[in-house]
Amino acid sequence: MPDYAYKPMGTHESALGFVRWAMVVVSLGGAAQAAEQSQSRAEIERTVARLLASDRAPEAAAVLEEFLKTNPADPQILFDASRVSARMGDPRRSASYAIEALRAGWMDDKALDEHPDLASARGHESWEQVVKIRLDLRATGPAPDPARVPGSTREECELGPSATARTSLSAWLDRFGGGRYRIEPAARLNLLVASSIDREGLDRTLAMLAKLADALTQTLLERTPEQAVLLVIATPTDAQAYFKDPQQAGLYEHRLRQLVVRDTGSTLRHEYTHAIHHGHMERLGQRHPLWIQEALATLFEDWERGPNNEVVLKPNLRTNEAYELVRKRKDLPWTEFVALDDAAFMTAAVDHYAQARSMLLYAAEMGKLQEWYRALTKGFGTDPTGRRALEQVFSAPIGRIEEQWRAWVMDRGKIDATLADGDGVMGISVSGVADGVHIDSVQAGGPAQRAGLREGDVIVQIDATEIRSAGDFLVASARRNAGESLAVRFRRGQIYGTIQVRLASGHASPS
Numbered sequence: 001m002p003d004y005a006y007k008p009m010g011t012h013e014s015a016l017g018f019v020r021w022a023m024v025v026v027s028l029g030g031a032a033q034a035a036e037q038s039q040s041r042a043e044i045e046r047t048v049a050r051l052l053a054s055d056r057a058p059e060a061a062a063v064l065e066e067f068l069k070t071n072p073a074d075p076q077i078l079f080d081a082s083r084v085s086a087r088m089g090d091p092r093r094s095a096s097y098a099i100e101a102l103r104a105g106w107m108d109d110k111a112l113d114e115h116p117d118l119a120s121a122r123g124h125e126s127w128e129q130v131v132k133i134r135l136d137l138r139a140t141g142p143a144p145d146p147a148r149v150p151g152s153t154r155e156e157c158e159l160g161p162s163a164t165a166r167t168s169l170s171a172w173l174d175r176f177g178g179g180r181y182r183i184e185p186a187a188r189l190n191l192l193v194a195s196s197i198d199r200e201g202l203d204r205t206l207a208m209l210a211k212l213a214d215a216l217t218q219t220l221l222e223r224t225p226e227q228a229v230l231l232v233i234a235t236p237t238d239a240q241a242y243f244k245d246p247q248q249a250g251l252y253e254h255r256l257r258q259l260v261v262r263d264t265g266s267t268l269r270h271e272y273t274h275a276i277h278h279g280h281m282e283r284l285g286q287r288h289p290l291w292i293q294e295a296l297a298t299l300f301e302d303w304e305r306g307p308n309n310e311v312v313l314k315p316n317l318r319t320n321e322a323y324e325l326v327r328k329r330k331d332l333p334w335t336e337f338v339a340l341d342d343a344a345f346m347t348a349a350v351d352h353y354a355q356a357r358s359m360l361l362y363a364a365e366m367g368k369l370q371e372w373y374r375a376l377t378k379g380f381g382t383d384p385t386g387r388r389a390l391e392q393v394f395s396a397p398i399g400r401i402e403e404q405w406r407a408w409v410m411d412r413g414k415i416d417a418t419l420a421d422g423d424g425v426m427g428i429s430v431s432g433v434a435d436g437v438h439i440d441s442v443q444a445g446g447p448a449q450r451a452g453l454r455e456g457d458v459i460v461q462i463d464a465t466e467i468r469s470a471g472d473f474l475v476a477s478a479r480r481n482a483g484e485s486l487a488v489r490f491r492r493g494q495i496y497g498t499i500q501v502r503l504a505s506g507h508a509s510p511s
């Protein structure tokens with residue numbers, strides 16, 4: 001395995017290293033009660049389970065029917081009604097409830113196919129209609145196979161997709177059409193996915209998110225949100241229409257339980273962290289200030305597992321921004337920074353994101369990130385800014401912590417993300433697309449062309465590093481030397497291939 005440590009600038013090689021912090025394993029077991037779920041709904045479920053356990057199906061049916069009078073499109077309750085009808089020996093009624101459940105957004109095909117309560121109904125002719133309607137509803141993509149979502153440790157999805165995510169999906173499809181999206185649930189992540197990328201790209205993306213979800217829930221945020229979130233991996237055209245700002249690559253809107261991205265790299269990791277953090281804030285009944293929301297989201301843009309399976313947060317291009325801010329003394333004093341309101345925070349977003357990430361990266365390296373987050377959530381009532389929590393865990397006034405942080409920033413320096421003489425180049429120019437980087441042009445006679453890469457190919461991996469954005473490509477290629485040979489995995493239309501590219505020396509990236 002190649003060493004993917006960032007090359008430090010100057011002489012701080014040993015000092016840069018990686019930022020490490022101990023992993024605290026939070027038990028992932030145990031289904032949690034959904035915070036958003038109404039109490040009556042939870043009560044209904046308990047009552048029905050109790051009645052069914054003592055073989056009182058007719059009473060359970062009455063309870064469900066009563067609930068459906070006021071909530072006629074609740075997929076879980078409709079599914080339960082289908083089960084109960086089957087147990088009462090009414091397969092037609094069971095099928096009709098199953099169809100309603102599907103139309104209301106029921107996504108658990110396994111339960112429909114295998115739940116023992118439905119055994120008799122499945123054998124009846126009326127069930128053919130259930131199968132047919134399900135196929136129609138799933139026509140935009142094949143039925144999901146949970147085994148194809150590797151890397152997840154979640155036993156199962158705790159609840160079906162939320163009505164909100166389902167509604168957001170309908171709104172998206174109404175606006176942009178469904179033809180280019182594969183719709184499927186990612187049950188273990190509690191995501192409803194509308195994907196414009198192909199099967200391999202999506203599987204890799206979901207595997208990446210599963211690892212991120214594990215890292216976030218094991219270290220800081222306890223568990224993923226109970227309510228499903230819609231993930232849209234948008235086509236370039238739809239992304240263009242959706243994002244007002246052409247620079248914007250992703251957005252999570254908690255109100256809609258909707259996460260839209262145009263690339264599946266650091267942008268998706270950033271926005272998905274927002275989604276999980278929002279779930280935690282909602283459970284706590286807190287709304288953390290923007291500097292904290294963005295600090296957490298940016299922190300998990302770049303991370304990996306260390307040798308002892310610990311979560312290792314890595315410096316990234318924002319590290320370089322923070323370095324320049326501090327060097328030019330353009331960073332904001334921490335007392336002001338933590339007190340910025342949302343509007344003020346967003347006025348210099350790029351700078352503020354970089355400073356926020358750097359501050360928490362520093363806390364992480366000092367082994368205080370988890371402690372700080374816990375102190376923040378515990379003391380949120382007295383100080384929502386995070387300042388007192390910082391002073392508490394560092395046992396120092398905020399000005400003092402800031403001083404030490406500034407020294408640390410200067411000491412660590414920047415990551416190598418520029419081409420210098422002697423760096424290896426492939427002889428291509430690229431731009432980010434949803435599943436990798438698109439080759440916009442190929443230098444005649446250059447290394448990429450000699451190896452057989454063409455304009456229009458999409459690079460998805462270099463050696464063991466997945467390439468999901470132009471930034472990934474920049475960092476991956478900036479630290480390789482001329483003469484090195486890279487295994488480049490690429491997609492040409494629907495076909496994937498892997499070739500060896502021997503890097504040449506010079507500035508082959510045409511500008």
Ligand SMILES: [Zn+2]
Nearest residue numbers: 270274294297
């Ligand atoms: Zn953000």
